[in-house]
Amino acid sequence: xxxxxxxxxxxxxxxxxxxxxxxxxxxxxxxxxxxxxxxxxxxxxxxxxxxxxxxxxxxxxxxxxxxxxxxxxxxxxxxxxxxxxxxxxxxxxxxxxxxxxxxxxxxxxxxxxxxxxxxxxxxxxxxxxxxxxxxxxxxxxxxxxxxxx
Numbered sequence: 847x848x849x850x851x852x853x854x855x856x857x858x859x860x861x862x863x864x865x866x867x868x869x870x871x872x873x874x875x876x877x878x879x880x881x882x883x884x885x886x887x888x889x890x891x892x893x894x895x896x897x898x899x900x901x902x903x904x905x906x907x908x909x910x911x912x913x914x915x916x917x918x919x920x921x922x923x924x925x926x927x928x929x930x931x932x933x934x935x936x937x938x939x940x941x942x943x944x945x946x947x948x949x950x951x952x953x954x955x956x957x958x959x960x961x962x963x964x965x966x967x968x969x970x971x972x973x974x975x976x977x978x979x980x981x982x983x984x985x986x987x988x989x990x991x992x993x994x995x
Contacts, residue, residue, distance in 0.1 A: 853954060858942055859924050866924070869938040871952050871962050874904035874969040875992050876920070876933060879976060881984055889932075892987040895973040904968045935993045936967050 852865050861869075877899040881890045898907050898916060906912055912919045922930075922939055933940040938948055948955050951965035962968045972991070979987060 851954065853938075853942060853948060858927055858939070861924075868954060869942070871936075871938055871954075871967070872904050872959065873934070873936065873962055873967050874899055874901070874973070875967075876922075876937070877906070878969065878973065878989075878992070879984065881988065890988045891992050892984055893969075893973045893989045894976050894979050894984060894987045895969060897976045899969075899973075899975070901973055901975060902970065904963070904970055 852861065853869065856865070858866070874895065877896040879892050879894045879896070881892060882888070883890070895901055896906075896916060896919070898912055898919075899905075900907050908915055913921070922933075927939075927943045930937070930940045930943045935941075936949065938952055938954075941948065949965075949967075950956065951961045951967060953959045953961060963970050974987070
């Protein structure tokens with residue numbers, strides 16, 4: 847009988863750092879900029895990606911030093927699990943925190959790092975780098991293809 851995968855037999859709190867890191871599916875969705883309506887507090891996601899996101903691989907080009915280059919970069923930590931509701935509904939961290947399984951396209955399930963891209967979940971081919979967008983033009987980049995909340 848095959849061993850039960852770590853994400854099925856452990857809680858997020860029980861995972862090692864290496865296991866925690868493996869949960870990231872490489873979608874790049876958490877690297878997209880958002881805008882908040884000052885009057886309503888409503889948050890809108892854009893197709894504008896952090897300048898460190900490699901938009902082809904959907905990986906951070908400076909992952910280990912990202913806070914040095916982007917001080918506001920959010921690091922997902924186990925102690926913040928209760929606040930994961932801002933993450934996209936496809937996110938493995940959010941799904942496991944809310945008691946849902948990993949999707950079939952998740953690389954840990956499929957065994958293939960490209961499965962997330964084939965499933966259309968990643969931001970590959972759908973985003974622009976913040977380096978090419980003037981801050982005043984961000985509203986023109988609001989999207990609805992990522993479900994959050």
